[in-house]
Amino acid sequence: MNDVSDAAKQTGIEQMNVKQMNMVQALNSAMNIAMERDPRVVVLGEDVGYFGGVFRVTEGLQKKYGTHRVIDTPIAEGGIVGASIGMAANGLRPVAEIQFADYIYPAYDQIVSELARLRYRSAGEFPAPVTVRTPCGGGIRGGQTHSQSPEVLFAHVCGIKVVMPSTPYDAKGLLLASIEDDDPVIFFEPKRIYNGPFDGDPDKPAIGWNAHPGGQVPEGYYTVPIGKANVVRQGAALSIVTYGTMVHVCLAAASDLGLDAEVVDVRSIAPLDIDTLATSVSKTGRCLIVHEATGFAGFGAELSASIQEECFWDLEAPILRVAGWDTPYPHAFEWDYFPGKTRVKLALEKLMRAA
Amino acid sequence: MANNASFHMPLVPARPGEAPDFSYVRLSPAGAVRKPPIDVPVPYTADLAEELVRVLDDRHQAVGPWDPGLAPAELQRGLRYMLLTRIFDDRMQRTQRQGRITFYVRSFGEEAVSVAAGMALAADDMLFPSYRNQGLFIARDMPLVEMMCQLLSNSRDMCRGRQLPVMYHSKARRIFSISGNLATQFPQAVGWAMASAIKGEPHIASSWLGEGSTAEADFHHALLFAKVYRAPVILNVVNNQWAISTFQGFAGGEQKSFAARGPGAGIAGIRVDGNDFLAVHAVMSWAAARAREGHGPTLVEHVTYRAGAHSTSDDPSRYRPKDDYEHWPLGDPVMRLKQHLVALGAWSEDQHIALTAELEAHVAAQWKEAVSYGTLQQGPSLDPALMFDDVYKERTPRLEKQAQQLHEERAIHMRNKAGAP
Numbered sequence: 001m002n003d004v005s006d007a008a009k010q011t012g013i014e015q016m017n018v019k020q021m022n023m024v025q026a027l028n029s030a031m032n033i034a035m036e037r038d039p040r041v042v043v044l045g046e047d048v049g050y051f052g053g054v055f056r057v058t059e060g061l062q063k064k065y066g067t068h069r070v071i072d073t074p075i076a077e078g079g080i081v082g083a084s085i086g087m088a089a090n091g092l093r094p095v096a097e098i099q100f101a102d103y104i105y106p107a108y109d110q111i112v113s114e115l116a117r118l119r120y121r122s123a124g125e126f127p128a129p130v131t132v133r134t135p136c137g138g139g140i141r142g143g144q145t146h147s148q149s150p151e152v153l154f155a156h157v158c159g160i161k162v163v164m165p166s167t168p169y170d171a172k173g174l175l176l177a178s179i180e181d182d183d184p185v186i187f188f189e190p191k192r193i194y195n196g197p198f199d200g201d202p203d204k205p206a207i208g209w210n211a212h213p214g215g216q217v218p219e220g221y222y223t224v225p226i227g228k229a230n231v232v233r234q235g236a237a238l239s240i241v242t243y244g245t246m247v248h249v250c251l252a253a254a255s256d257l258g259l260d261a262e263v264v265d266v267r268s269i270a271p272l273d274i275d276t277l278a279t280s281v282s283k284t285g286r287c288l289i290v291h292e293a294t295g296f297a298g299f300g301a302e303l304s305a306s307i308q309e310e311c312f313w314d315l316e317a318p319i320l321r322v323a324g325w326d327t328p329y330p331h332a333f334e335w336d337y338f339p340g341k342t343r344v345k346l347a348l349e350k351l352m353r354a355a
Numbered sequence: 356m357a358n359n360a361s362f363h364m365p366l367v368p369a370r371p372g373e374a375p376d377f378s379y380v381r382l383s384p385a386g387a388v389r390k391p392p393i394d395v396p397v398p399y400t401a402d403l404a405e406e407l408v409r410v411l412d413d414r415h416q417a418v419g420p421w422d423p424g425l426a427p428a429e430l431q432r433g434l435r436y437m438l439l440t441r442i443f444d445d446r447m448q449r450t451q452r453q454g455r456i457t458f459y460v461r462s463f464g465e466e467a468v469s470v471a472a473g474m475a476l477a478a479d480d481m482l483f484p485s486y487r488n489q490g491l492f493i494a495r496d497m498p499l500v501e502m503m504c505q506l507l508s509n510s511r512d513m514c515r516g517r518q519l520p521v522m523y524h525s526k527a528r529r530i531f532s533i534s535g536n537l538a539t540q541f542p543q544a545v546g547w548a549m550a551s552a553i554k555g556e557p558h559i560a561s562s563w564l565g566e567g568s569t570a571e572a573d574f575h576h577a578l579l580f581a582k583v584y585r586a587p588v589i590l591n592v593v594n595n596q597w598a599i600s601t602f603q604g605f606a607g608g609e610q611k612s613f614a615a616r617g618p619g620a621g622i623a624g625i626r627v628d629g630n631d632f633l634a635v636h637a638v639m640s641w642a643a644a645r646a647r648e649g650h651g652p653t654l655v656e657h658v659t660y661r662a663g664a665h666s667t668s669d670d671p672s673r674y675r676p677k678d679d680y681e682h683w684p685l686g687d688p689v690m691r692l693k694q695h696l697v698a699l700g701a702w703s704e705d706q707h708i709a710l711t712a713e714l715e716a717h718v719a720a721q722w723k724e725a726v727s728y729g730t731l732q733q734g735p736s737l738d739p740a741l742m743f744d745d746v747y748k749e750r751t752p753r754l755e756k757q758a759q760q761l762h763e764e765r766a767i768h769m770r771n772k773a774g775a776p
Binding site: 073074079083086120121122123124126158159182 | 513514522531532542546553554573579584746
């Protein structure tokens with residue numbers, strides 16, 4: 001596993017104090033640092049100010065930076081993103097929170113028709129450097145309105161970047177990179193792993209980030225570059241290409257089967273680091289793609305097609321996909337919907353059996 | 356149990372072949388509407404939102420408390436901008452008919468709405484226009500040739516060939532990029548104004564949309580955010596009665612003004628004669644002072660009439676009387692300002708004829724220059740590879756690859772065109 005000391009060396013931060021953080025604390029630290037370093041950074045969203053956010057991600061920021069920089073908003077996602085665009089046009093760096101990814105659709109027009117295309121349609125005169133943070137994913141008994149993973153709806157939109165971290169370390173570094181980025185970024189936070197890595201078994205006692213190297217987070221400033229995938233586990237037998245919560249489920253599934261799997265965390269959905277993915281699949285000759293969102297026309301379809309274009313002659317088996325079913329996320333049958341270890345393991349076995 | 360509820364369709368006053376009927380337009384006599392101080396509390400604007408602020412009376416005199424008291428030279432400047440807007444529009448409409456440009460939208464009959472606002476606001480105030488606000492660009496002295504190059508998508512197109520004609524922008528003149536999607540600019544203007552207040556700057560924002568677009572959620576988001584944060588912004592509804600073929604009643608205009616949405620949402624509302632240059636100037640100045648002094652946003656309804664088609668793709672004779680505009684009770688904004696200047700002794704018929712000829716010659720000369728930079732059909736043209744720029748700040752590897760692919764495609768295409776094997 002690519003532990004924090006490797007990452008630290010890459011970014012020259014070995015001298016920095018490292019602290020154990022969960023993903024909520026890491027995201028909070030990123031915003032705290034961004035606001036401290038750059039007076040243009042403002043945070044806005046529902047419940048983000050006085051209360052500190054329903055997931056506590058913005059806790060303490062309003063107290064520290066004031067109500068003019070950490071702004072509680074009405075329940076109007078289209079207004080939040082629309083106003084953020086105007087703020088960005090006037091020189092601020094808004095970090096907007098959409099409380100659940102399931103609530104992002106009222107803002108979809110502002111994101112797709114405006115945020116994503118302003119730089120383009122104004123030939124660079126009016127870029128809109130807005131970061132939209134939003135918790136996604138299921139496994140928290142959220143039912144079909146608090147569990148969705150709509151990343152593919154944004155991956156398809158030219159002009160925005162789309163990222164999803166799988167560890168506190170990546171979450172902080174990617175969020176700082178997103179806020180600094182001169183292009184808009186949709187930042188998906190897999191909320192099932194806010195408090196600890198999750199191997200897909202809801203019956204096991206929850207574990208925190210303290211035992212995981214990705215929970216060792218420098219207290220100061222660093223970035224994780226957008227557009228770079230991360231090989232989280234080296235292996236030779238096959239490649240598992242995944243992101244978000246499913247990174248941890250896949251690691252557990254491969255380990256249960258004793259498979260020498262290489263696990264690649266996509267991290268940056270758009271732009272996509274196809275080189276890292278293709279290098280891995282060309283090496284192993286087998287590829288399983290795993291995501292939590294519905295499979296049909298999911299981001300796995302793009303991954304599969306892109307990897308196939310690059311790696312066809314190195315493939316020893318058809319590329320397989322594991323995903324959520326083509327249904328809404330049902331409350332009572334959450335763990336039947338979730339692409340847990342059993343589904344991943346069955347696919348891995350099938351992939352290893354194939355020619 | 357009684358069951359008397361019947362399905363209601365908004366009434367349209369007159370269809371083709373019927374006599375125009377504007378009895379539904381509620382008018383106030385010129386000079387009759389009171390002018391409150393800029394810090395008037397929102398509830399006390401409720402009457403302003405239903406009355407109609409007018410300055411010019413039937414004898415072409417400026418009357419009442421809203422007379423902005425502009426010097427004749429300033430009025431002449433306003434007339435010049437409005438006339439230029441109209442002549443530019445007419446000329447561009449003709450070039451579209453000749454097939455030189457693909458699409459055009461005139462602001463015929465609504466020139467005062469944009470020109471008076473453009474003159475009343477400060478040069479540093481930020482404007483978020485809709486697609487029928489060309490008068491804002493003209494009142495900020497945007498060279499017509501720049502606008503024409505956009506219409507032509509030629510080698511000097513400010514949008515690099517990416518936008519439908521009329522979707523201009525100008526960072527230098529502080530006018531935001533026009534979207535083809537309706538009402539999206541409204542909450543953006545509010546966000547811009549919020550940022551201005553956050554930074555402690557004196558600049559305000561102003562945005563425009565048509566009455567039909569008030570139906571969009573973005574309109575309501577804008578009012579809400581403007582109210583909640585008391586944003587220094589002026590939100591303008593240009594009620595020109597028609598959204599393509601849809602009469603304003605279908606946007607909720609029956610029995611209630613659009614301006615009244617302001618006090619309904621907790622912001623000041625005011626309804627103004629949009630064809631009265633002086634009234635628009637006065638109301639915009641009042642709302643700008645209100646915003647700048649920290650008394651909050653204003654929703655302004657400009658009552659006007661879309662005298663022409665929605666766009667070059669529209670034929671209004673299919674849904675409204677052909678002679679509708681001739682009966683419009685608020686007249687023609689250009690003629691009304693002209694007659695006012697004449698009544699003041701500050702303008703004459705000869706001067707008007709001379710100005711018209713001068714502006715026509717100016718537009719013709721600008722057009723000649725613009726086409727020298729290319730048209731859609733004839734070069735010089737933009738490099739098609741520009742389409743891959745500005746998607747992001749830097750091209751992604753994938754976009755680089757696609758640019759290379761297009762380059763190869765075009766090489767093959769050129770060879771085939773040249774008849775090579």
